[in-house]
Amino acid sequence: MKRYIIAIVTLVLASVSFSSCDKWLDINENPNYPTSVDARTLLPTVEMRLAEKVGYELNLVGSFWSQYVVQCSQTNQYYTVMTYNLPSSASWFTAPWSVFYAQNLPAIKEIVTTYEKEDTYKNFVFEAKALLAYHLYLLNSLYGDVCYSKSYCTPEYGTINANSAPEFDSEKDIYNTILALLEELRGMDQEALAAADEIHPSSGYDVFFRGDLDSWLQFVNTLYLKELMRDFDTNKAKITALLAEDNFLSEDAAFDIYEDAADKSNPLYESDRRQLNTTQNIRCCKDVVSLLSGSDGRVAKYYDKVAGEYLGTAYGTTASRYSYARLHLAAKDPVYISTVEEAEFLKAEAFARLGNTPAAKAAYEEAVAASFQRYGVNGAAALLEGDYAFDDSASVEEQVHQIIVQKWLGNVKGMPIESWFDINRTGYPVRGTDITKYGGDLGSPAVRFMYSYYSKNYNDNAPEPLEMDVKMWWHK
Numbered sequence: 001m002k003r004y005i006i007a008i009v010t011l012v013l014a015s016v017s018f019s020s021c022d023k024w025l026d027i028n029e030n031p032n033y034p035t036s037v038d039a040r041t042l043l044p045t046v047e048m049r050l051a052e053k054v055g056y057e058l059n060l061v062g063s064f065w066s067q068y069v070v071q072c073s074q075t076n077q078y079y080t081v082m083t084y085n086l087p088s089s090a091s092w093f094t095a096p097w098s099v100f101y102a103q104n105l106p107a108i109k110e111i112v113t114t115y116e117k118e119d120t121y122k123n124f125v126f127e128a129k130a131l132l133a134y135h136l137y138l139l140n141s142l143y144g145d146v147c148y149s150k151s152y153c154t155p156e157y158g159t160i161n162a163n164s165a166p167e168f169d170s171e172k173d174i175y176n177t178i179l180a181l182l183e184e185l186r187g188m189d190q191e192a193l194a195a196a197d198e199i200h201p202s203s204g205y206d207v208f209f210r211g212d213l214d215s216w217l218q219f220v221n222t223l224y225l226k227e228l229m230r231d232f233d234t235n236k237a238k239i240t241a242l243l244a245e246d247n248f249l250s251e252d253a254a255f256d257i258y259e260d261a262a263d264k265s266n267p268l269y270e271s272d273r274r275q276l277n278t279t280q281n282i283r284c285c286k287d288v289v290s291l292l293s294g295s296d297g298r299v300a301k302y303y304d305k306v307a308g309e310y311l312g313t314a315y316g317t318t319a320s321r322y323s324y325a326r327l328h329l330a331a332k333d334p335v336y337i338s339t340v341e342e343a344e345f346l347k348a349e350a351f352a353r354l355g356n357t358p359a360a361k362a363a364y365e366e367a368v369a370a371s372f373q374r375y376g377v378n379g380a381a382a383l384l385e386g387d388y389a390f391d392d393s394a395s396v397e398e399q400v401h402q403i404i405v406q407k408w409l410g411n412v413k414g415m416p417i418e419s420w421f422d423i424n425r426t427g428y429p430v431r432g433t434d435i436t437k438y439g440g441d442l443g444s445p446a447v448r449f450m451y452s453y454y455s456k457n458y459n460d461n462a463p464e465p466l467e468m469d470v471k472m473w474w475h476k
Helices: 002-015 017-024 039-065 091-115 119-143 171-186 190-199 213-231 236-245 267-275 286-291 340-353 357-375 380-385 396-410 416-426 453-458
Strands: 069-071 253-255 282-284 335-338
Touching (some): 091 119, 119 171, 119 190, 171 213, 190 213, 286 396, 357 380
């Protein structure tokens, strides 16, 4: 099955993805490429492009801004990222926006509008809308306002040429749009979806879950809980009901078909280790090794030893390649958009905030165990009796602090961008106490991406770029 999906993705890359996107965006057609395609083949295209941007730009920036890594002193590739010294034209901002908004959202729309009235393709619609919710979640989390409800990305509003200057929805409006979309997905008839999958299975097209609709619903539920937690007091009743269902991720949502070959490997590995003129850029930040237990074997999955040690330096400073450990990267590293441990940590935090300490402790321990399992490392049970033991006598806020710090420790090679979102939302780990306090060229840490300068150049309704330290409504 995996080889079949690889073949589909390769075929899509070779003959469909970019031409179909051009067709969808009403750009000049290339006669050397097909002008109509089976909309199902857009699903792996969307997933591949999503994994490329999450796996490269978001994982790289997330690794720095979550304070997992620092720049090597003998090289200078990412120094401006580490120090928050980036213009709105920086590719770290423009590339995710261009791919998520201008390429993937129209492709998702094509899947939905092609199959929404076809009962035997409802499974593709469900998966496409789940991906739509995740894309909007990323755009909202990274940039804030998003042009969506009156843009070419929605079925109600035609093509890009008819909507060349769409208005932007506010941060809170997009948040509510995401919640409504996730609630729509949760309300879809699962028997009808399963019946459609029997006729037109998506297993040969879907990389993340191989067409497993139960896993897609669990992904939707996990994303729903994550969004609800951004406004906990308002959503307390919904969170309580969702926890009672207890149907969250039981397998990781991962793009895991990379190969150890040029242009086929993990995106960050491909760029940083295969294509640059140096492989020494990304070094260990001492914030991680200072919070990890000395017996935590995950450190070997995070960093490569230098001189027999896993040494790191303070965030914001540069580290010598001869003295400080390097970030461990491998060609076949999966790119994750959600994990079992994330679901369990979300549950643990929610239970803690609800005052259910036994349930919080149980979910916390499941989360730590899932993290060790994902990395293929033993020792979770012993650490949960020792250095990582849950403090069930602590206050609610102290329990949340412990949960988020442990979640942060598990995400070094998981979803570093999510750790940055958590720092922005909760304030944990605490800068100046748990980890280095550093403001770089801004004077305070970055909490948002700047809008792509393309948006302002081509859309008079685009908001002015905000400074990277301007908080969003859900930030601590």
